[in-house]
Amino acid sequence: MREFGYAAPADVPAVLSRKAATPAARYYGGGTTLFDLMKLGVEGPVSVIDVTRCDALQTLEAGRSEWRLGAAMTMADVAADAALQREFPALAESLWKAASPQIRNMATLGGNLLQRTRCAYFRGTPAYACNKREPGSGCSALEGVNRGHAVLGGSEHCVATYPGDLAVALVAFDAVLELRSPRGPRTLAVIDLHREPGSTPHLETTLADDELIVAIRVPRAPATRASVYHKVRDRESYAFALASAAVGLQMDGGRVVDVRIGLGGVATRPWRARAAERQLLGQPLTRESARQAAESAFAEARPLYHNRFKVALGIDVLTDALMQSKARL
Ligand SMILES: Cc1cc2nc3c(=O)[nH]c(=O)nc-3n(C[C@H](O)[C@H](O)[C@H](O)COP(=O)(O)OP(=O)(O)OC[C@H]3O[C@@H](n4cnc5c(N)ncnc54)[C@H](O)[C@@H]3O)c2cc1C
Ligand code: SF4
Structure with a gap:
């Protein structure tokens, strides 16, 4: 694993100005996916920006018309919320049925949404052809071991499954992301966050590189x-x-x-x-x-x-x- 820089700004403006000053830096929450991929050599940012010190990303609000979940809250803390378990069991269950207790104690909601596929060719040695890892190289899974792969939304270029659980509950209930970047705030429906692979499987989301997920909003409904x-x-x-x-x-x-x-x-x-x-x-x-x-x-x-x-x-x-x-x- 290569050396990399580290910063842990205390609020959102400081996170954004750090990102503007070092554009190649990556945001991270629990690091349970990003550091894993760095160890495997799939990712190699020159520096990382810890977003978990920002209070604005750490609140859970149960409003009259919507839930608002801070993007840096841990999966464990959100899953344990008694009101959420009672009034929105699908969301709480999507979190506590994921990963392990240790990972849920570290991992954040924002990082969970942006986790990458578990396709073994993508995560394995670069000797395997993988269009997601090396655009244009081919897809080893199409004729290889594809038991865990997708039956919906695939293409001749990639059939990797999106692995997360939380996003599945969020798209069903019309959740929206609050985003911030140096250009200002915007909102994005979670259903519009992830792309199908098409001919560009390396492009996985519609987020700009510098956009920070601040919170997830889910409308209340019977x-x-x-x-x-x-x-x-x-x-x-x-x-x-x-x-x-x-x-x-x-x-x-x-x-x-x-x-x-x-x-x-x-x-x-x-x-x-x-x-x-x-x-x-x-x-x-x-x-x-x-x-x-x-x-x-x-x-x-x-x-x-x-x-x-x-x-x-x-x-x-x-x-x-x-x-x-x-x-x-
Ligand atoms: C053995 C194992 C089993 C697992 N099983 C499951 C499972 O069953 N279900 C499941 O859903 N998950 C599972 N996971 C995945 C786990 O839930 C994720 O690793 C975790 O949720 C990622 O969160 P994180 O905060 O650690 O992300 P990080 O590693 O910190 O970040 C992941 C990505 O998100 C970006 N990012 C993080 N926060 C933000 C933000 N606020 N704004 C913009 N970008 C951001 C980072 O740049 C990075 O690209 C498993 C993981 C392991 C290792
Ligand atoms: S399914 Fe996608 S991630 Fe897996 S080898 Fe093929 S291109 Fe790579």
């Missing part, structure tokens, strides 16, 4: 109360999703009046299943209608040699999540 984050993985802790679903539900007179569906572990980006949502609106929710909607969520799936099981698994996970959400009404 559907957040009866919500669930259901995650299936190879073992029950410390593992990434093979398939997951964030679901929120509101019913009136026995019919669905609002439903939100996010999918994880199966796509190249946090995935909103809008066709399945449309199919359920105005209908009674039975196991059969849930399964039909789940099947429509995977109608466009393009499985690879080793990951065909993800289509059937994803349908099962979403069907179960819809029924679990109904049981919470």
Whole structure:
């Protein structure tokens, strides 16, 4: 690992002026992904800027119309919030079902959203062709070991899965990011944060290099109360999703009046299943209608040699999540 500079400014203006003075520096929160990738040689910033000392990034506010979560809060602190667990279980569950207790104690919300794929070719030796790591070099996963890869949103250039859990819950519930840069503030819907790989898999997000995530805002809605984050993985802790679903539900007179569906572990980006949502609106929710909607969520799936099981698994996970959400009404 190369030597690198370190700074820990005390507030947001100081973070931004440090970044403006050293444009090649990288923001970091817990460092649980960035330092990992630096050790693997995938990333090599000349210096890092610790954003966790800024009080403005450390507050959790439960407002009348929205939740506001500071981007440098740890996954553990947010997951442990009793009001969030009660009123927005899908969000709390997406955090405590992720990683390990030690990682959740260090890792921040902003860093979690910006974690990079776990594709073994991307993280392995540069001898493997990888368009994300070396644009134009090819994709070893297409004909290689692709059990953990995406069945939705892939391209002939990259089929890497977006690995995070939190973003899946956030896209389902229309969350928005508060961003700051030397050019001023702006907001960005989380659904617009991650890109599909297309022909440029090395471009993963729509953030400018100097944009700092300050906070995440999630609108309150009746559907957040009866919500669930259901995650299936190879073992029950410390593992990434093979398939997951964030679901929120509101019913009136026995019919669905609002439903939100996010999918994880199966796509190249946090995935909103809008066709399945449309199919359920105005209908009674039975196991059969849930399964039909789940099947429509995977109608466009393009499985690879080793990951065909993800289509059937994803349908099962979403069907179960819809029924679990109904049981919470
Ligand atoms: C063994 C293992 C298992 C895991 N399992 C899961 C899992 O099941 N589910 C899951 O979701 N995650 C999982 N993770 C990933 C883990 O959750 C992430 O490493 C962690 O959330 C990253 O947060 P961080 O604050 O440490 O990020 P950092 O490493 O500090 O930063 C990550 C990236 O975000 C950028 N960044 C950080 N903060 C900001 C900000 N405020 N504004 C702009 N850019 C910023 C950094 O520049 C960097 O590019 C696992 C990790 C490991 C090692
Ligand atoms: S799937 Fe994407 S990250 Fe993995 S080897 Fe192919 S190009 Fe690289």
